[in-house]
Amino acid sequence: MFDLNKIVEPVLGLQGLEADLTEEERAIQEAAHGFARDVMRPLGATLDKMTAEEVVAPGSPLFEYLRQVHESGLLDLAAIAGMDNQQKARIMPIIFEELGWGDSGLAIAALASSFPAFAAHNTGDAEIIERFGSLPGCWLATQPDRGSDAADMDGSIVQPGTRQSRGNLYARVVGDEVIVQGQSSAWVSYAPLAQTALAYIPCDYGQGLEHENGRGLNHIGILIPLDLPGVSKGKPLEKLGQRPLPQGELFFNEVHVPKKYVIAEGDAAITSFLSALTFGNMEMAATFTGVARAAYEHALAYVHERKQGGTPIINHQSVQLRTFDLWQKVELSRAITQRVFAYNYSDKGPHLAASITSKTYVTETAFQVASEALQLFGGNGLTCEYPIEKLLRDARASMIEDGETNTLKLKAMHWLSRAYQRNH
Numbered sequence: 001m002f003d004l005n006k007i008v009e010p011v012l013g014l015q016g017l018e019a020d021l022t023e024e025e026r027a028i029q030e031a032a033h034g035f036a037r038d039v040m041r042p043l044g045a046t047l048d049k050m051t052a053e054e055v056v057a058p059g060s061p062l063f064e065y066l067r068q069v070h071e072s073g074l075l076d077l078a079a080i081a082g083m084d085n086q087q088k089a090r091i092m093p094i095i096f097e098e099l100g101w102g103d104s105g106l107a108i109a110a111l112a113s114s115f116p117a118f119a120a121h122n123t124g125d126a127e128i129i130e131r132f133g134s135l136p137g138c139w140l141a142t143q144p145d146r147g148s149d150a151a152d153m154d155g156s157i158v159q160p161g162t163r164q165s166r167g168n169l170y171a172r173v174v175g176d177e178v179i180v181q182g183q184s185s186a187w188v189s190y191a192p193l194a195q196t197a198l199a200y201i202p203c204d205y206g207q208g209l210e211h212e213n214g215r216g217l218n219h220i221g222i223l224i225p226l227d228l229p230g231v232s233k234g235k236p237l238e239k240l241g242q243r244p245l246p247q248g249e250l251f252f253n254e255v256h257v258p259k260k261y262v263i264a265e266g267d268a269a270i271t272s273f274l275s276a277l278t279f280g281n282m283e284m285a286a287t288f289t290g291v292a293r294a295a296y297e298h299a300l301a302y303v304h305e306r307k308q309g310g311t312p313i314i315n316h317q318s319v320q321l322r323t324f325d326l327w328q329k330v331e332l333s334r335a336i337t338q339r340v341f342a343y344n345y346s347d348k349g350p351h352l353a354a355s356i357t358s359k360t361y362v363t364e365t366a367f368q369v370a371s372e373a374l375q376l377f378g379g380n381g382l383t384c385e386y387p388i389e390k391l392l393r394d395a396r397a398s399m400i401e402d403g404e405t406n407t408l409k410l411k412a413m414h415w416l417s418r419a420y421q422r423n424h
């Protein structure tokens with residue numbers, strides 16, 4: 001039993017019902033929060049109003065942000081890699097939530113653009129690290145005809161008796177080279193500015209593209225320098241949300257890549273892709289907990305300012321209930337996020353089913369929270385003068401990014417069903 005001798009207001013942290021942050025965790029949280037508030041929010045709001053072409057043009061505020069985020073050390077992947085698993089599980093969701101609270105598109109821009117460099121460092125190979133280790137890049141998996149099929153790279157949710165699309169971009173191994181032909185989808189984040197691509201694409205190793213399981217394709221994971229002859233880029237994509245995060249197509253016309261740059265072949269390429277998706281989905285959950293929290297905080301402030309019915313609208317009990325509902329959804333989002341980080345960095349993890357559990361819940365919840373927050377703003381919520389409509393658009397994009405919600409849920413259920421069948 002608790003023994004309360006007086007009733008006081010709850011003591012809340014930046015991240016709500018937080019209990020026991022260490023001094024180090026508190027310092028990191030405050031640094032991330034200050035950066036999100038002072039740098040990301042203003043730059044994100046500016047970039048949101050620019051055209052996709054302007055976002056990637058020389059002198060764009062995007063470059064100022066990237067310079068500052070690297071200087072801040074908040075996303076120093078080498079430092080994160082040096083933490084023990086318990087530190088990673090606790091510190092990463094704190095940082096990503098703050099950055100998502102600042103601006104989700106910018107948070108993802110910094111991370112997505114460093115994926116190839118991170119993969120290069122992971123190889124431990126001096127030549128690859130020298131070539132790719134410090135260049136901004138992108139993560140390329142989807143193609144015009146392979147969207148969800150790319151997310152389902154292991155072919156686990158293909159309908160019996162059917163086959164996945166063969167797509168529009170593939171590689172073939174010829175001697176010491178990998179020849180890449182075709183085009184990516186228009187959705188490759190940071191592609192318009194990338195100098196390298198970490199590509200997971202179908203590959204013909206000499207026996208065709210079809211994987212022997214008949215449900216998917218053979219794949220290769222390869223680092224591609226984008227200054228090679230035959231590479232070109234499409235126009236940056238105009239889209240609904242996360243506008244500070246540029247996307248675009250990459251075209252490959254018989255591009256010869258040294259075989260040395262292959263990071264994973266055959267089934268290992270599929271595992272490598274699913275590992276990246278496992279990290280990405282988990283990170284998205286933390287980022288969009290930050291988006292949900294931002295929407296809740298704006299709504300909380302607004303309902304105390306806006307007067308209707310002769311009083312600030314917070315004094316109407318229905319508004320109190322609706323605002324509480326937002327608070328609770330943010331807390332639940334954070335709880336599932338932290339639980340999945342803890343699981344993935346435990347001896348039992350990581351698993352894509354865990355990451356999907358958090359990513360799909362949190363992104364859908366962030367959209368609901370932003371939508372109801374907008375409703376609490378009334379007509380003002382619809383205008384660009386207030387920050388809510390941007391959060392709604394940012395959250396909307398997150399339900400398709402990094403794997404469309406339903407496709408991901410099907411993949412997770414496939415694994416849960418497999419686990420059930422093994423035990424029964």
Ligand SMILES: Cc1cc2nc3c(=O)[nH]c(=O)nc-3n(C[C@H](O)[C@H](O)[C@H](O)COP(=O)(O)OP(=O)(O)OC[C@H]3O[C@@H](n4cnc5c(N)ncnc54)[C@H](O)[C@@H]3O)c2cc1C
Nearest residue numbers: 139140141142147148187188189400401402403404406407
């Ligand atoms: C903001 C953003 C950033 C992105 N960044 C990247 C990136 O950096 N790199 C990259 O490679 N891609 C990126 N993507 C692409 C993203 O991964 C794809 O958009 C996503 O996987 C869905 O593919 P699609 O758009 O082709 O939709 P489709 O696959 O065409 O899906 C259309 C609909 O069909 C349904 N569907 C599809 N397959 C099945 C199935 N087997 N069973 C049941 N229903 C199904 C889906 O649920 C969906 O509702 C990004 C997308 C967005 C929005």
